[in-house]
Amino acid sequence: DTEVTQTPKHLVMGMTNKKSLKCEQHMGHRAMYWYKQKAKKPPELMFVYSYEKLSINESVPSRFSPECPNSSLLNLHLHALQPEDSALYLCASSQTALKMNTEAFFGQGTRLTVV
Amino acid sequence: EDKVVQSPLYLVVHEGDTVTLNCSYEVTNFRSLLWYKQEKKAPTFLFMLTSSGIEKKSGRLSSILDKKELFSILNITATQTGDSAVYLCAVVGNRDDKIIFGKGTRLHILP
Numbered sequence: 001d002t003e004v005t006q007t008p009k010h011l012v013m014g015m016t017n018k019k020s021l022k023c024e025q026h027m028g029h030r031a032m033y034w035y036k037q038k039a040k041k042p043p044e045l046m047f048v049y050s051y052e053k054l055s056i057n058e059s060v061p062s063r064f065s066p067e068c069p070n071s072s073l074l075n076l077h078l079h080a081l082q083p084e085d086s087a088l089y090l091c092a093s094s095q096t097a098l099k100m101n102t103e104a105f106f107g108q109g110t111r112l113t114v115v
Numbered sequence: 116e117d118k119v120v121q122s123p124l125y126l127v128v129h130e131g132d133t134v135t136l137n138c139s140y141e142v143t144n145f146r147s148l149l150w151y152k153q154e155k156k157a158p159t160f161l162f163m164l165t166s167s168g169i170e171k172k173s174g175r176l177s178s179i180l181d182k183k184e185l186f187s188i189l190n191i192t193a194t195q196t197g198d199s200a201v202y203l204c205a206v207v208g209n210r211d212d213k214i215i216f217g218k219g220t221r222l223h224i225l226p
Contacts, residue, residue: 042216
């Protein structure tokens, strides 16, 4: 099983809403990632969790709040977003730097539209 | 600062042609280089390269890494219209778990 599952696939939310994106993997990977991707641009790293601890925050605004409840799950809580936050949000997982090299696998993404 | 530079950014060829996509990088304590293909949604994993000079091959796709000159190439032979996609190169350092992407090469195969 090399699957990373993201829900929902599509999300439309208003600027005052609170919503959450979810990501799940069962490959035993201990590094999990959130990326944001705008049209015709490469994925931009937002957060990295290593062994359920936040290891990298790429200066992401606080209206994005990540959470890693356990080694298989990664959430991204959204609150008071702006229209420019509309993008494809990708979750990925891999083994951590402490383990053997392995591929990083991506979920299918959540296409978020902020209205 | 870690960075990945891909070239060309855009490439249009006819079906049946062979293409070579380039990726050069600078990263602290290099760990691995990854190639992905992205069509409409998630990047799909193609290759992971960790050692110089060892070619990885999958069907018509192949890739090789040169750790001395800090670059990798992705070759696609006998291209088909289904190869049209953005090809992303990414590097991973040993210092942390960051995966840094290049801007990608947008490949379009004409029938």
